[in-house]
Amino acid sequence: MRVAVAFSGGKDSTYVIKVAKDLGYDVACLITAVSENRYSYLFHTPLISMTKVQADAMEIPLITFRTKGEKESELADLKTALKRAKDEFGVQGLVTGAMRSTYQATNFEKACDNVGLWCFNPIWLNDDVVEDEMKEMDIIIAAVAGYPLKEDVLGMRLKDVSLPKEINKVGEGGEFETFVLDAPFFKKRIVIDEFDREYKNYSGRIIVKKFRIVEK
Amino acid sequence: MISIISTCSERLSEKEFVDPLVRIAKKFGPVKVTSYKDDIIKADAYIISGTVLADFDYENYVENFSDLKKENVLGICAGYQILMSLFGERLSEKKYIGVAQTDIGKAYFLFSKIVERPTNFTTLVAAEFPFGKIPVYVKHKSHNIFATAFHPEVYNVEIIEDFLRRYAEGRI
Structure with missing residues (x-):
């Protein structure tokens, strides 16, 4: 199909x-x-x-x-x-x-x-999917929206972030949003060379200034 | 043994409608998943899954489920429709997509056919829709056959857990 x-x-x-x-x-x-x-x-x-x-x-x-x-x-x-x-x-x-x-x-x-x-909706009700997602894909935190996530997690690899226990690990409550740089089915991968952080009162996002698409 | 019978004709929809049931059922005993096209296997309890709103292929296989008439069965959405058809209930063309309030709180619905006045089933829970108050969780008057027009795996997991605790837990 x-x-x-x-x-x-x-x-x-x-x-x-x-x-x-x-x-x-x-x-x-x-x-x-x-x-x-x-x-x-x-x-x-x-x-x-x-x-x-x-x-x-x-x-x-x-x-x-x-x-x-x-x-x-x-x-x-x-x-x-x-x-x-x-x-x-x-x-x-x-x-x-x-x-x-x-x-x-x-x-x-x-x-x-x-x-x-x-x-x-193939990941419906699958709270454990994030483990597979992190295994398969290169994921960064693109935005945060809630206490106690701080500015420094913006732009970090999701797998490198220790999420506080009050934050849902899949971010389903909108506590954080992500961006995927690479995955097995990507023909090329994305590299972000420079970005700014916009952050206030536990709410923020990254603004990409320079990026490249590179061969894998 | 718990038998989960998929009513999905597409593998992508099994991820949505069958896999969550397997995750719940595994807590109560060994689980075997079969398709609506397969023969019924011997089990202590059976759950018949739902499927995508646009998927009606299972309607061509209702007779496959005849052997379940005296078993312990929970039918969900498409599974509900199969059980209603098996026992000769009249399904009306009514569609509802989304959350609605029931006697036991909110429930998530995804149906295009429903029985407005079941004759062989007792109403356990009813829900209020724009087209009226309709039974949405029913039990057969003589058999351990239960059916929900909603998806209990979303907001009402205890319905599935209670069913499995009663008919499958502790059995191999």
């Missing part, structure tokens, strides 16, 4: 590409929402502009769409993007990295149902 993947650039939506490919699915395109609301519950936003770089490194086409990130408009905007994936790439299903959020899962399910696509 040809599928699209709802892609944010983070560990979960990158890992499900691997899951789908390993099971023999043809990942025909990625779909990324560029949300104007940095607190969107549906679409994760840090380093979203870098998803094009990741898609190039994977050599998978990318569809991006803009959304205000409001509850009412997010779903309509997602449906439009899914229709495009169906028409342009002939996909029959959407794969998402939804893991625990029934808000996220419900919206993806409704959008797929509306446009006639199968909806797959």
Whole structure:
């Protein structure tokens, strides 16, 4: 089956590409929402502009769409993007990295149902997936949003960060967001040479200043 | 032995609908997963999984489940529909995607068909939908056959755990 993947650039939506490919699915395109609301519950936003770089490194086409990130408009905007994936790439299903959020899962399910696509959430309820993700992929912390994560974890490798026990290890509560630099199915890998940290009151993100795509 | 019967025609959906059940069931005994296309294996308790909203292939194999009519069974979503069909209940075309309030708190639903007035089953839990109050967790009046129209693995794990504790724990 040809599928699209709802892609944010983070560990979960990158890992499900691997899951789908390993099971023999043809990942025909990625779909990324560029949300104007940095607190969107549906679409994760840090380093979203870098998803094009990741898609190039994977050599998978990318569809991006803009959304205000409001509850009412997010779903309509997602449906439009899914229709495009169906028409342009002939996909029959959407794969998402939804893991625990029934808000996220419900919206993806409704959008797929509306446009006639199968909806797959292969890491749903799988809290242990982060162990495999860290084993398989090169992941950095791209954003933090909650006590007690400090500024110095921004840009660090996820596997090198000792997460405090009050922080959910998968970041499912939005405590931190991630960015994937490399994975087994990437044709090339991404190197970030220079970045700034924007941080205040336990909330922050990295801003990439210089990066390269290099051969593996 | 606990038998988990997948109703998924796609491997990607088994990751979502079967694997979470296996993780729960393993705490209560050995688990064997089979497909809706396979013959029923001998087990102490059976869980029939749900599947993707767009997946209806299992409807062509309802007769495969006839041997379960007197066994200890929990059917979830698609599994619920199979059990309802087996016992001749009338499924209505009603769709609901998302969280709804039930008598026991919130539950996560993903269905396109439901039995509004079961005749062979007792209502254990009902839920309020835009189209009315409907039984969503039922038990057969004579057999240890339970069915949920929602996905208990999301918010109501204790339903699965209670079922397995009663019919599978301590057995090999």
